[in-house]
Amino acid sequence: MTDAIMNSKSGTEIRRPTLSEDRLKKRYAAERRFRMYGLGSIIAAGLMLVFLVGSISGTGYSAFLQTYIKLNISFDPEYLDPAGTGDVAQLKTADYGGLIKKNLRDNFPEVTGRKDKRKLYNFVSPNAGFVLRDMVIEDPALVGQTFDLWVKASDDIDMLTKGYVDRTLEESNRRVTNTALTWYDKLDSNDRIETRFNTDFFTNADSREPGEAGILGAVTGSLLTLVITLLLSFPIGVMAAIYLEEFAPKNKWTDLIEVNINNLAAVPSIVFGLLGLAMFLNFFGFPRSAPLVGGMVLALMTLPTIIIASRSALKAVPPSIREAALGLGASPLQVVTHHVLPLAMPGILTGTIIGMAQALGETAPLLMIGMIAFIVDVPGGFTDPATVLPVQIYLWADSPERAFVERTSAAIMVLLAFLIFMNILAVMLRKKFERRW
Structure with a gap:
């Protein structure tokens, strides 16, 4: 049924849009507005990112030069x-x-x-x-x-x-x-x-003199800390994910564990620092301001991220792979280790790298365990006093000298370069090894 009226002068029939056509036009108009809002949001976010990076680079590039x-x-x-x-x-x-x-x-x-x-x-x-x-x-x-x-x-x-x-x-x-x-x-x-x-900016450790201050000690401390974090969080996180996804019975206890893991991923990082202070320093007596303790604290913080990413990667493997392996006589453990885990490994590695990138940029939990100390020597081991790059940036930002302002921005540029590299590596691994089912 259509709505039409007669034009008295020309005698022609004028068709009016129906109610359904009016609604359809409003939907299309709303969709166009939504697309414009989304595009505007992307442009605004891009401009803010360009402003942030430009501001940091404009202030910090001069730290790579010395008179x-x-x-x-x-x-x-x-x-x-x-x-x-x-x-x-x-x-x-x-x-x-x-x-x-x-x-x-x-x-x-x-x-x-x-x-x-x-x-x-x-x-x-x-x-x-x-x-x-x-x-x-x-x-x-x-x-x-x-x-x-x-x-x-x-x-x-x-x-x-x-x-x-x-x-x-x-x-x-x-x-x-x-x-x-x-x-x-x-x-x-x-x-x-x-x-x-x-060159001294990359080869020297921290110093009270801005001209002599460098990031080598902080970068070395970050690498040692990340090694401990990776050695602890990766095997524990992957094994926990395999058990929960492949072997654990579905009951209220496993549901409670899953809820707690998801909640731990959202816990503020400083809480893990308080836990490390109470357990590793006060109870077990580990050395303060050491990459060993820093890595253990960051491993606790990174575990939920690795477990969630690993479970998602395991869940993405089609059930037909498991059924085919079981049909050929493989045991449940062989199904997981020989078939499911290799296929899920790209996703697991991607989640692990993202977790490591998150740990690399953390400051608050490390402040709680004493890694804010002024360290003038490059650490030579996991138990030597050390600091990390984010904490070094925090210390320099608190210094009154104008020369430390440019070094703070330059250190942020180096940290961003590491984070971008790790995220690009994660994307490349996923692109290279990911399979489409």
């Missing part, structure tokens, strides 16, 4: 070995900082006041003298020679070179004085200031 100053160093025996004995113990305790100060005074003979000299000496990193000491200890024949050396600039000079010091501000509002700017311009005009790739 150096060229000095003409004379390894004067009067400073290093007055007796001329060549004793290594004497060379280790010599005043190498005095050599650097002497060269700076020679470059700026007009600087005579004590206060100005102190400002001039602050052009060079406080650890530059240790670099000279290591060179002489490695090759004592350097004593008595003179040649040009590039030494690290101080944090303020490094920030000035990278453009973080605004010269237009009043002298009282910036860390570099007008006199220091004059000295800097003189060195720069003589090609004695250079910016190089900062």
Whole structure:
């Protein structure tokens, strides 16, 4: 039945849409609006992601660069070995900082006041003298020679070179004085200031001096912690998933276990840190701030994720595979180990890698077990004091120095690179080994 009216002037019949047609048009219009909302949400999320990554990269890229100053160093025996004995113990305790100060005074003979000299000496990193000491200890024949050396600039000079010091501000509002700017311009005009790739950021451990601080100790601690996490969580999680999915009877007890596993996956990570503090440190007496304890805590946190992912992968294997193996005389254990588990392994590995990526980015549970300590040495074992990369980022973010701001962002970039790599690896494994049934 159609709705129609007669036009009195033309005598033609005008057809009006029926109620069902009106509803159909409204449905299509609602669907178009829903698609637009979804597309707008994706665009907004993409823009926020680009803004976040761009902000971090714009702040942190400069941490991969370091300013150096060229000095003409004379390894004067009067400073290093007055007796001329060549004793290594004497060379280790010599005043190498005095050599650097002497060269700076020679470059700026007009600087005579004590206060100005102190400002001039602050052009060079406080650890530059240790670099000279290591060179002489490695090759004592350097004593008595003179040649040009590039030494690290101080944090303020490094920030000035990278453009973080605004010269237009009043002298009282910036860390570099007008006199220091004059000295800097003189060195720069003589090609004695250079910016190089900062390899120490990747080869040094933490330090109070931003110019010497690196991520090697934190990265090593993260790797050691993840090794313990993987060794504990992967076999336990996979075996628990196999038992619950393939062998456990379906009753109220297994239902209770399944509910608890799902609930544990949503428990805040700091709760696992409290559990680790109470059990592993206070009760069992394991060493604090060690990758061993950190890995055990993260294994507890990662287990629910691995169990859930493994059960989903096992459940995805068609029942016909099991029935065919049982029909040929295989035992239930052989069915699982020889047929079901190999087919489910891509999904299990994907879930494990995602769980490891989650553990890599955790901070709160590790803070509870003392992995917030200031560690200047690279850990050499699972029981050595260590920290991890997220905690290192947290420590640097709390430092007042401007140079630590760029290192915080640079460390975040490295952490994001690790996380992206692990997620790409998970996707590649799934694409390569996943089977379509």
